Amino acid sequence: QSALTQPASVSGSPGQSIAISCTGTSSDVGAYNYVSWFQHHPGKAPKLLIFDVSDRPSGVSDRFSGSKSGNTASLTISGLQAEDEAEYYCISQTSSITWLFGGGTKLTVL
């Protein structure tokens, strides 16, 4: 089970928009709409941003949005803010009824 593929790092300036991709296969990302995204600050518990590909839990800013096309899911963050600087992870259910994380993407706000 190899991790889903995410870019190791992305960066953007305050106010800009960035997108983080999460590429899997037809046995995971492409098979189900069970893709979630998390924000993780070091030393803290991960925070759920998106579930079911594009749904946002209550309390999560609408600056965070999710989508999926084929075997690739994406997280878009608009109106970048300094506090968005963190590690971001996707996770998908697989055809084996297991779950698979992406390798993580470090977001730097310039």
Add this chain to the structure above:
Amino acid sequence: QVQLVESGGGVVQPGRSLKLSCAASRFTLRSHAMHWVRQAPGKGLEWVAIISYDGNYKFYADSVRGRFTISRDNSENTLYLQMSSLRVEDTAVYFCARDSRYSSGRIDYWGQGTLVTVSS
């Protein structure tokens, strides 16, 4: 506020066993599927195991299948991870996390984690 508190971590020699616990409070554990997730030092998150809300279904990552066992006691509101035949590469912070009832990946609450160090 929902709370998940892991315990049981520590230093253990390779080949030995360790059992982690995750105490849930301020919500009904039996209404949720539960995961264990780990993060090795300097590495990303790695999914370890999931147990259905009623404990009838359990699934594991290839890296731990046959060595780790996930279980739950809904009457005690506690989740467990029994780890056997531990390897150096199992060294990580272990998190328990709450999913929706039917495990859709809506993993909305996490514990703060407990550190397991496997070393001789």
